[in-house]
Amino acid sequence: MAQEIERKYLLKDGSWRDAVTESRRMTQGYLTTLSGGARASVRVRVSGDAAFLNIKSMTLGVSRDEFEYPIPVADAQHMLDHLCSGAVIDKWRHYVRFGGLLWEIDEFLGANAGLVVAEVELSSEDQAITLPDWAGAEVSDDPRYYNVSLVEHPYAQWKDV
Numbered sequence: 001m002a003q004e005i006e007r008k009y010l011l012k013d014g015s016w017r018d019a020v021t022e023s024r025r026m027t028q029g030y031l032t033t034l035s036g037g038a039r040a041s042v043r044v045r046v047s048g049d050a051a052f053l054n055i056k057s058m059t060l061g062v063s064r065d066e067f068e069y070p071i072p073v074a075d076a077q078h079m080l081d082h083l084c085s086g087a088v089i090d091k092w093r094h095y096v097r098f099g100g101l102l103w104e105i106d107e108f109l110g111a112n113a114g115l116v117v118a119e120v121e122l123s124s125e126d127q128a129i130t131l132p133d134w135a136g137a138e139v140s141d142d143p144r145y146y147n148v149s150l151v152e153h154p155y156a157q158w159k160d161v
Helices: 015-019 073-082 146-151
Strands: 003-011 020-030 040-047 050-057 063-071 085-099 103-108 115-119 135-139
Touching: 020 073, 020 146, 040 073, 040 146, 050 073, 063 073, 063 085, 073 103, 085 146
Parallel strands: none
Antiparallel strands: 003 063, 003 115, 003 135, 020 040, 020 085, 040 050, 050 063, 085 103, 103 115
16 A cells, blocks of 8 residues: 655745755646545646646545556646636645755645745654754644645635734
8 A cells, every 4th residue: 555654844944945956836636625524635736747646545644545646637637627626736846855855845826825835755654854954843733734725725814824
């Protein structure tokens, strides 16, 4: 079974930008959402000239079941345009290598503009990692920062921003 083990952090500053090795624009939408009472999110994502269908268990924490399958870009675009619930997420994903790990930094656009979150995938929940200086508070257990939540409750609407 596929499993994602991932920690998520807010960023203290923009010093990470100097270490970016690649950036990709991503658009993603959800065929299921939190409000539907689903046990898994079903997401479609277009990233450059590739597209994927992703199914991820709706559990809090750093470990979740995850399955991802490549699909034709035209099919993904149709799903984004006609089948997704709520808003579509638009973001830049920047890749940074630090401490022997690949960090993915999502810089959100649109209704989630201003939100920047770093994620790092791990091989186990208790894997020791060295945090970069630019990594701030961990938000792995805060559902507000899950992309599926940002569809229904965009960052621009948060009262404590």
